[in-house]
Amino acid sequence: MxxxxxxxxxxxxxxxxxxxxxxxxxxxxxxxxxxxxxxxxxxxxxxxxxxxxxxxxxxxxxxxLLGPATVALAVPLYHNRDVLLKKAAPAFWGLTAGTLATVVSAVWMTKMFHLTEATAASAAVKSVTTPVAIEVARMIGGDPALAAIFVMIAGMFGAMFGPWLLTVMKVTDPFARGLSIGTTAHGIGTAQIVQEGSLQGAVSGAAMGAASIFTSLVLPWLFPLL
Structure with a gap:
């Protein structure tokens, strides 16, 4: 070194x-x-x-070192497994709605500003973690480098303004706060929200993974419809 x-x-x-x-x-x-x-x-x-x-x-x-750090998220997940299982159904619908909203809003905004199809495809994956975003962007005709930039911007803004906005909107439930940030701001947002508490971090980490899986399964057939 x-x-x-x-x-x-x-x-x-x-x-x-x-x-x-x-x-x-x-x-x-x-x-x-x-x-x-x-x-x-x-x-x-x-x-x-x-x-x-x-x-x-x-x-x-x-x-x-991100690998071991990501695996370490399993610890708060395990400790809060009862809460996660109890609220699995509403969490599923919330995550589904949040993921679809991030994709649709990103694509529609790029079209509103008359940006290219490749830019729209790259923006569509902005709310999932970078490795997944790059691969999904390739599948739907996006630019992997541009997709990574959108992911970083979404994560940064989510970490900066997400918790603050949730507070302004009087969203105080730890489960809801973690689910919101993990769904929209992936790992960067999770690193921020976990500072509020282990439950927020656990839910955000689970939402981050679930949103990535959901996006990779749905986006290839949803994007052409948008």
Missing amino acids: NTITLFSIVLTVAAYGLARLLAVRFSSPLTTPVFLSTVMIILVLAGSGITYQDYTPAKEIMTY
Whole structure:
């Protein structure tokens, strides 16, 4: 591991830790740790002359750790299994409605602005996790790179404004909050909502996985109809 890679890893961890502290002290969508730490990292890298190519090895190491982190979501799922089973039916209908709404609204917005069919296909998968989004985008004629960008934007905005918007709308039930964020903001939103509590994190993680499966099954035949 070279010096730049080590520096990039330390920078990323430190920026996220600092962003977490600031989020506790100054609660605001703009202090959401995922967003604020991203801004800090970009500013430091730009100021130090470290390019994205230089940062890539560090990114790959940290991305590898996403696997164990995702598996770790099974722990809160197990601890909250009784609640999940009890509310499985309403959760199914809520997830179905939420997933269809994100797909339809994304496609209709791209058509409203007269964007290309490939852009519409790429936007349609914005609310599922990146690996699934890339593969489904390919299946329906989208651009995988553009799909990944839409996924990142949806996750970032979901993490920043999702919990705040739910609070404004007086949605206080932990189960409903987790289901909403997991359905629309995948892993980035889940990383944010889990800070509210283990139940929110468990439901969001389950919704993220279920939404990905549902989207991959439904979108190939639904997209041509839109």
